[in-house]
Amino acid sequence: MFTGIIQAIGQVKIKTTHKKGVVFTFLSVDLDFDTVAIGDSIAVSGVCLTVIDLDSDGFKADVSQETLDCSILGDLSVGNNVNLEKSLRINQGIDGHIVSGHVDGRGEVVDKVTEGKSTRFKISVSQSLVKYIARKGSITVNGVSLTVNNINENVFDINVVPHTLMATTLVQLNIGDVVNIEVDMIARHLEQLLNNK
Structure with a gap:
């Protein structure tokens, strides 16, 4: 769950295409990854993605063909900027509105x-x-x-x-x-x- 309040702008660092989708590596020096763990969700330009690998200034996410078909993620190239938001925590207030990260x-x-x-x-x-x-x-x-x-x-x-x-x-x-x-x-x-x- 998200709020639609963007926490940082990130960038596509690596895009690796495979038969069933894409693995992206996103870089962001402005997003605080200290509270992020593998398996957590991060919204990337509105699409809820699961963190599969992580370091101090970026993360990897696997994107299925279904998600590529209904969003703009498939159009992203290395160097493109993206909006980033970490998932909502129970003790957080909601400044935007309730956002699922499931693009329509x-x-x-x-x-x-x-x-x-x-x-x-x-x-x-x-x-x-x-x-x-x-x-x-x-x-x-x-x-x-x-x-x-x-x-x-x-x-x-x-x-x-x-x-x-x-x-x-x-x-x-x-x-x-x-x-x-x-x-x-x-x-x-x-x-x-x-x-x-």
Whole structure:
């Protein structure tokens, strides 16, 4: 479980492809690995990955083909930056919203506009995700907890304040870029409950 509050930016150090997926080595001098153990979860640009090896400034994670197919992790190359968040501990407060790290799909940046000191992004998603996205509801974009300003057909917009922009990889986003999307967990569970009445 995560909050969508990014703790550090990391970088892809090594990408090793095999028949059933990819093993990544991620490097981050800013993430505190003292409290991380092999088997722990770390969200990488919104995707929950299990630590399979660890050192003082990075970790390895095995990524299945299923995860590569439904996220942007398969598009990552050595040198690319990623958002990192360690899993939520019981004694921690939740500053963002409840995030599972199970990406629901991809979105595409269709507009980027500076508004004062903030940046407004418009992101298109598949029609299958639209029903889970609500105006003023929560959404996760590349692991970052954000508020939906509005949704029009299959395009929603978010306003990103300067601190969030500079503390995450969102600062690098441009029109045409593809992002990981996780919709609100409560909306997903409510649908499941209603469909099984």
